[in-house]
Amino acid sequence: MRDVAVVSFAQAPSVRADQLRNEVEILMPVVAEALGRSGISKHEIGFTCSGSSDYLAGQPFSFVMALDAVGAWPPMAESHVEMDGAWALYEAWARLQHGDIDSALVYAFGKSSMGDIAELLTLQLDPYSVVPLWPDAVSVAALQARAMLDGGHHSERDMAAVAARSRRDAASNPNAQVRTPLDEAAALAEPCIVSPLREHDCPPVSDGAAAIVLAAGERARQACARPAWIRGIDHRIEPASLGARDLATSQSAALAARHAGALGGAFDVAEIHAPFTHQELILRDALGLGDRATAMNPSGGALVANPVMVAGLIRIGEAAQRIIDGRARRALAHATSGPCLQQNLVCVLEAD
Amino acid sequence: MSEQVYGIKVPIRLDYTYVVGTAPARFLRGLAQGKIVGQRCPSCAKVYVPPRGSCPTCGVPTRDDVALSDKGIVTTFCVVNIPFAGSAVKAPYVSASVLLDGADIPLFHLLQEVATEDVRMGMRVEAVWVPNDELQPSMNSIRYFRPTGEPDAPFESFKEHL
Known part of the structure; x- marks a missing residue:
């Protein structure tokens, strides 16, 4: 290579x-x-x-x-x-x-x-059996969030914690769009937009x-x-049909991480493309990040700035910039595409 | 035997609020005042109309507005003989590329008040505007172009703009 x-x-x-x-x-x-x-x-x-x-x-x-x-x-x-x-x-x-x-x-x-981006994204679903029902992007993501919560490993509180951390990090990112601090307890008392997703769980x-x-x-x-330096990069895709895969996990992200060499060692920074809070939790599990990443989405991620078609590239850019600036030596960047994390790309970046 | 399904109808509609951009907006506002506004590239000096805010050759922003004449040259054209659904004009008619005086790229518009067989490359034409009280930020402010009767422009004068 x-x-x-x-x-x-x-x-x-x-x-x-x-x-x-x-x-x-x-x-x-x-x-x-x-x-x-x-x-x-x-x-x-x-x-x-x-x-x-x-x-x-x-x-x-x-x-x-x-x-x-x-x-x-x-x-x-x-x-x-x-x-x-x-x-x-x-x-x-x-x-x-x-x-x-x-x-x-x-x-x-x-x-x-x-x-209307939430309706427009409906058109990436199956045109015969799903599109005629017009489930919008938030509703489709809510199916996945529900599947994850039913698994019992993550809670709505964990989801709110992801949102709160993203908002805190957004405060120091001049390119972020949503910078209002989030009071987790108050946010959890808010009604759902589409159960179990609340406003803070969704991207702008x-x-x-x-x-x-x-x-x-x-x-x-x-x-x-x-x-x-790009030390490893790989992307994998899963079936388009939402019923053909386990929405609570991300096999394609795990596979891409394995092939990109991202499953070993520590990262100074991880920039994960998770437009919804629950997706960060699913991806953290799939990528086996756990405690391996010192800084998780320090830019605030897609929850605070979500230009569709751009937000994944921004993750690679944000991760790389921290290496270029000398703030990190090893970084993991991830991008997703399609409904419910259908396709995932993982990139490992390192300084000399 | 049960009936076979060979197809389904799935009506799809998406609504957009289109943002033309700052440079095209200046062009459209100009039309509402009966003016044609182009923009000049600061690098290669070409004048684009309608301006899109960039020079596609140099990849740099165009910022200087250029007031253009509403007269120009037919660089190329086609005679439309076949009517189609939604057409606002009765066939046969002529669609022409008109290189406005001072511009480096032709505008595409309708050519009228001339027999289709008399249209030719190099023909001098001018814009026919709607009445002042009907001007709007739209290409519809120009109803069509028509011959001025001036002598044809020599091919050399527009060969770089085809």
């Missing part, structure tokens, strides 16, 4: 609704910042890959328009995944393994504010964008004093 590292990361602050700027206008300064920090010009970048969803924009091929933010001239090698940007990063990492290029630009963007609706520059070997060392 060729050594590939995250050498720079940039993100737009998550906001509830950017009613002025289009996606390209949000993305452009983010891409420019990531490239600028790396010192690698767009002309040198060997491969560009993005993650986004046309469903968010409500128009086909919106990802092609987003290329305006990069300036695709002279013609460039480019790809796109209709997935969270974390999977675009995986494709770029795989592309860098070919050995003929030394750098890649990865970016993701999404404006969840333009439609967010608009945002993020970009990461990857570089290989010596080029990474030139671009960054302390590159965040």
Whole structure:
């Protein structure tokens, strides 16, 4: 395997609704910042890959328009995944393994504010047997939360504790959207939105964008004093049908963690992509994190800023940034996609 | 024998509140005043209309507004002979790419007040606006383009803009 590292990361602050700027206008300064920090010009970048969803924009091929933010001239090698940007990063990492290029630009963007994101996500479910019932994203997540609680290992109090910690951490994250402190006892007295989920268990609706520059070997060392080396990366998927798997556990996250080499050793920081509080608990079990991570989602995670299609890439960026800054030596980053943690990506990052 | 199910109908509707962006918003507000506003790239100096806030060649923000003429050149066109559902215009009609004077990228619009067989590349045309009290932040503020009667522009003058 060729050594590939995250050498720079940039993100737009998550906001509830950017009613002025289009996606390209949000993305452009983010891409420019990531490239600028790396010192690698767009002309040198060997491969560009993005993650986004046309469903968010409500128009086909919106990802092609987003290329305006990069300036695709002279013609460039480019790809796109209709997935969270974390999977675009995986494709770029795989592309860098070919050995003929030394750098890649990865970016993701999404404006969840333009439609009803909870209803829109219904369309990722089975079109024949589930979509006609129109279960929204919160209801589907609530099924999973109920399955987890019925397992008896975690409580609604544990879920509230995840929310409270995320809010506390959000206070020091300028890119976070939800920073109001959470009184756990008072929050637990609130009624459920969809039982057993309360407002604090659910992510905010967010608009945002993020970009990461990857570089290989010596080029990474030139671009960054302390590159965040990708020591392992893997992603696994489970059946789409919600009834075909145990929602209270995450086999795909566990499998990805094993193949990414994430099951051994301690982590200074873990950035876990869990849009709902109960999903962090399920993922902590699946990844076997327990006490192995000193700092758990120090950015506040997707519970305080959840730009759909971007939040997974932000996890890798936040984890890598702590290595680049010298605040961490070894980090775990995780991204999820699909309903109820259907697909999971795990990435292990280390300093030299 | 029970009846076989070969398909089901699942009505799907998603509503969006579309945000055009700051640069397209300036263009649309210009139309409401009977003006066409483009933007110039600070790097390559090309003028885009409608502006989308970025130069797709250079990948940098465009910030300088450029007031454009409502006259221009037909760079290319097509004659629509086949009517289709929802069409607001009776076939045959002409859709044309119009390179406004001062712009580097053509606008796509309807061409009227000319026989379809007389339309040609290089033809000089001008916008026909709706009455002032009907102007709105929409391309509908321009009803269509029509020939000005000026001499055709030489191919050399628009060959880079096809």
